[in-house]
Amino acid sequence: MTALTQSAPTRSERQYQFSWADAGPFLALAALLALGFLVNPDFLSVTNLSNVITRSAYVAIIAVGATFVISSGGLDLSVGSMVAFIAGITIMFMNMMAPSLGLWAIPAGMAIAVVTGLLCGLANGVIVTVGKIEPFIATLGTMGIFRALITYMTNGGTIPIDKSLREAYRPVYFGTLGGIPIPILISAIVAVLGAFVLYKTKYGRRCAAVGANEDVARYSGISVIKTRTIAYVIQGACVAIAAICYVPRLGAATPTTGQLWELQVITAVVIGGTALRGGKGRIWGTIAGAVILELIANLMVLSDFVSEYLVAAVQGVIIIIAMLVQRFSK
Amino acid sequence: MSIAARIDGDSAIAPAAGLPVGPAVLRAEGLSKQYGAVTVLSDVTLDIQPGEIHAIIGENGAGKSTFMRLLSGYIEPTEGTLSMAGHRVRFSRPDQAQAAGIALVHQEILLADALSVTDNLFLGRELTKGGLVDDARMRRLAAAKLAELGCEVSATSLVRDISLADRQLVQIARALLDEHRVVIFDEPTAVLTGGEVERLLTIIFELKARGIAVLYISHRLDEVQRLADKVSVLRDGKLVGTYPGHTLTQIDMARLMVGRELNALYPQKQATRTNEPMLSVRNAVVPGFVEDVSFTVHKGEILGFAGMIGAGRTELFEGMLGLRPGTATVELNGAPVRIRSQREAMDAGIGYLTEDRKGKGLLLQERLGPNLTLSALASFQRGLIVRRDREAKALAQAISSYDIRLKSLGARAGQLSGGNQQKLLLAKVLLSDPSVVIIDEPTRGIDIANKAQIYGFIQDLVRQGKACIVISSEMQELVGICDRVIVMREGRISGEVSDETMTESNIALLATSSRAHVAQGGTK
Numbered sequence: 001m002t003a004l005t006q007s008a009p010t011r012s013e014r015q016y017q018f019s020w021a022d023a024g025p026f027l028a029l030a031a032l033l034a035l036g037f038l039v040n041p042d043f044l045s046v047t048n049l050s051n052v053i054t055r056s057a058y059v060a061i062i063a064v065g066a067t068f069v070i071s072s073g074g075l076d077l078s079v080g081s082m083v084a085f086i087a088g089i090t091i092m093f094m095n096m097m098a099p100s101l102g103l104w105a106i107p108a109g110m111a112i113a114v115v116t117g118l119l120c121g122l123a124n125g126v127i128v129t130v131g132k133i134e135p136f137i138a139t140l141g142t143m144g145i146f147r148a149l150i151t152y153m154t155n156g157g158t159i160p161i162d163k164s165l166r167e168a169y170r171p172v173y174f175g176t177l178g179g180i181p182i183p184i185l186i187s188a189i190v191a192v193l194g195a196f197v198l199y200k201t202k203y204g205r206r207c208a209a210v211g212a213n214e215d216v217a218r219y220s221g222i223s224v225i226k227t228r229t230i231a232y233v234i235q236g237a238c239v240a241i242a243a244i245c246y247v248p249r250l251g252a253a254t255p256t257t258g259q260l261w262e263l264q265v266i267t268a269v270v271i272g273g274t275a276l277r278g279g280k281g282r283i284w285g286t287i288a289g290a291v292i293l294e295l296i297a298n299l300m301v302l303s304d305f306v307s308e309y310l311v312a313a314v315q316g317v318i319i320i321i322a323m324l325v326q327r328f329s330k
Numbered sequence: 331m332s333i334a335a336r337i338d339g340d341s342a343i344a345p346a347a348g349l350p351v352g353p354a355v356l357r358a359e360g361l362s363k364q365y366g367a368v369t370v371l372s373d374v375t376l377d378i379q380p381g382e383i384h385a386i387i388g389e390n391g392a393g394k395s396t397f398m399r400l401l402s403g404y405i406e407p408t409e410g411t412l413s414m415a416g417h418r419v420r421f422s423r424p425d426q427a428q429a430a431g432i433a434l435v436h437q438e439i440l441l442a443d444a445l446s447v448t449d450n451l452f453l454g455r456e457l458t459k460g461g462l463v464d465d466a467r468m469r470r471l472a473a474a475k476l477a478e479l480g481c482e483v484s485a486t487s488l489v490r491d492i493s494l495a496d497r498q499l500v501q502i503a504r505a506l507l508d509e510h511r512v513v514i515f516d517e518p519t520a521v522l523t524g525g526e527v528e529r530l531l532t533i534i535f536e537l538k539a540r541g542i543a544v545l546y547i548s549h550r551l552d553e554v555q556r557l558a559d560k561v562s563v564l565r566d567g568k569l570v571g572t573y574p575g576h577t578l579t580q581i582d583m584a585r586l587m588v589g590r591e592l593n594a595l596y597p598q599k600q601a602t603r604t605n606e607p608m609l610s611v612r613n614a615v616v617p618g619f620v621e622d623v624s625f626t627v628h629k630g631e632i633l634g635f636a637g638m639i640g641a642g643r644t645e646l647f648e649g650m651l652g653l654r655p656g657t658a659t660v661e662l663n664g665a666p667v668r669i670r671s672q673r674e675a676m677d678a679g680i681g682y683l684t685e686d687r688k689g690k691g692l693l694l695q696e697r698l699g700p701n702l703t704l705s706a707l708a709s710f711q712r713g714l715i716v717r718r719d720r721e722a723k724a725l726a727q728a729i730s731s732y733d734i735r736l737k738s739l740g741a742r743a744g745q746l747s748g749g750n751q752q753k754l755l756l757a758k759v760l761l762s763d764p765s766v767v768i769i770d771e772p773t774r775g776i777d778i779a780n781k782a783q784i785y786g787f788i789q790d791l792v793r794q795g796k797a798c799i800v801i802s803s804e805m806q807e808l809v810g811i812c813d814r815v816i817v818m819r820e821g822r823i824s825g826e827v828s829d830e831t832m833t834e835s836n837i838a839l840l841a842t843s844s845r846a847h848v849a850q851g852g853t854k
Contacts, residue, residue, distance in 0.1 A: 204716075206707070216691060216693050218653065219672060219690045220704045221673035222673075223671070
């Protein structure tokens with residue numbers, strides 16, 4: 001009834017404005033590196049940095065998927081348990097196939113891992129979209145289910161990978177290609193693919209539109225159910241890739257594999273600048289976020305100022321600061 | 331009908347001059363309300379006597395709700411004063427008005443679904459005993475109040491388990507829980523059916539008998555005619571006059587509500603209308619909103635849909651386009667089409683501009699380009715990639731053809747003015763070149779200059795051989811641009827006007843009265 005005409009705030013004429021919120025994660029990363037160097041010059045050594053980034057690779061890979069889910073307006077708490085579940089299935093399958101397929105059991109197992117991940121993601125997506133259940137609750141449920149399944153499959157202990165496969169599989173975590181550790185290469189590929197899909201394709205546009213305003217998306221002829229479900233399927237695929245990289249590190253799946261990773265993943269996404277309420281996804285920010293989390297832990301181990309028992313507390317402070325920056329930088 | 335004739339019609343109705351003047355229980359003097367530069371209510375002076383039923387009528391946007399909210403303390407006046415029984419009063423919060431004895435029964439149901447009827451009645455003013463809530467006493471009082479109103483629900487039922495009509499009664503019970511001197515009803519019958527309306531009218535007559543002043547806002551002129559001792563008419567935020575209820579016919583009321591001149595806002599009508607059916611809809615049903623509506627729009631025609639808020643106009647089209655559950659048999663250019671989703675509607679060549687451009691039309695945080703292309707992304711794709719250069723070209727084109735004014739190309743949709751947002755939305759829907767364009771409230775909240783431009787764009791569409799449907803709450807607008815107007819009331823078509831019968835008062839009559847018949851050849 002009342003005409004409320006908004007006056008447009010004056011902004012610079014540039015098409016892409018500099019935004020502190022968008023640059024934030026990268027500035028924080030640079031600041032951490034500088035701080036680390038001051039604390040301990042070894043911090044910036046190639047060996048140390050490559051170790052840190054390798055360790056952050058799983059969280060980074062999963063967090064790329066989570067960037068899709070969160071920017072489409074969803075949330076997935078089940079990723080940590082899903083890693084364990086997929087790792088368990090994969091190892092069991094590889095061990096079973098080792099006598100007949102020999103080393104071919106490894107690629108076959110990887111394929112099974114990806115298929116399982118896609119199915120797990122599809123299940124989450126369908127429960128959330130078709131079942132119309134709050135993502136928090138739906139994935140809290142599947143989180144329990146996956147965790148219980150891996151505990152049941154391992155009978156409370158561990159499922160180690162068959163000795164005949166161990167050596168051949170080791171390089172996927174420990175190997176390098178052109179001097180770069182393979183997990184780093186894999187996470188870089190996942191990030192590039194993720195950025196391509198989110199920023200360049202029709203699906204990426206729709207994903208962000210659904211997260212920004214479901215009604216606008218619906219009135220624009222976009223299927224909200226399809227778009228959201230696909231985001232969960234992408235998440236499942238990313239979890240599977242992370243599981244494939246993780247298996248050779250420990251050589252086994254246990255009931256505690258991937259425990260609390262979901263929190264690390266959500267933290268990485270949020271401090272990367274993706275809006276938790278949806279609508280804005282930042283793949284490269286997410287990657288920076290994952291590295292920041294691991295850097296903080298590493299820095300605290302290397303320095304003597306703060307006990308490393310407080311790592312989680314510092315990460316907690318970081319996520320709150322990140323949210324405050326998002327909130328007040330509008 | 332000439333404007334002179336209309337003014338004659340107005341002056342034939344005498345204002346209430348000779349009524350006995352007692353001490354007003356509530357008096358508004360020179361009440362005005364402005365939001366920025368926009369005046370929504372201007373200089374309204376009105377006396378409410380005890381024991382009278384005083385109806386306030388007017389078109390959508392005439393200022394009725396603003397007036398009610400001023401009286402009940404939800405908003406403060408920009409100018410003017412209120413007095414009760416001769417004493418100046420000033421309300422800055424609703425509870426102050428309540429304490430002074432003024433209760434407002436809201437148009438929308440404002441109850442907490444998950445709480446019981448009793449809890450809702452006493453929400454925010456719970457009775458306590460020794461510091462603890464006294465549930466037993468509240469239940470007893472609630473049951474007594476409900477019985478008094480003839481409401482048969484149990485005081486312990488949850489609000490979500492009771493019918494809409496009972497919720498309305500609970501809301502009234504909540505307003506009447508304390509003794510009040512003035513009770514304001516804002517469109518109380520909008521959600522009620524025949525028998526329930528009767529029960530409500532009985533309640534209102536009882537209030538009157540007890541000496542309570544009742545202010546009754548309604549679009550339903552037949553109810554106003556039965557109830558009102560006095561009728562005050564608001565038009566464009568101004569009080570047209572106060573009239574004795576019994577002397578006014580429904581036609582008089584409709585005429586008083588709309589009586590204003592057409593001006594040069596509207597383009598000269600073009601004879602683009604053909605007899606070639608373009609979109610024909612049969613037996614459209616949208617559960618809860620629309621019962622069995624059929625209509626046809628022709629090539630080159632602008633067809634209007636009029637009706638009061640809640641008549642089911644928007645729901646009809648959302649149901650037909652798969653945006654909400656509903657059924658309809660749709661034919662486009664003579665061939666049957668199945669539409670189960672907005673996507674299928676677009677593919678068939680039907681474009682729809684929502685009335686809620688901020689909530690459902692545009693991504694306010696997003697730049698203009700992605701907003702423009704959102705529903706036509708496929709045509710901007712090469713391989714897997716959405717081509718930004720093509721998008722930028724389309725945006726430049728839209729900005730120049732629809733005269734979208736913006737501060738910078740990097741602007742977000744939410745930073746545009748209402749009129750420019752509407753033009754962007756129009757460009758977005760027209761990007762996929764639909765043959766039928768449905769525009770819901772084309773000019774809501776838009777300034778005059780942009781309005782005139784949008785009317786021009788609508789005319790361009792039919793000139794190109796498209797068919798256009800305009801849904802609007804502004805009757806003047808419909809008369810100004812449409813070839814034909816269908817009027818809806820309570821989920822059904824209550825009539826159709828065109829040519830000489832297409833006047834605002836005829837539309838108002840069809841939209842508000844159940845026993846309306848349109849006089850042929852004008853209303854004089």
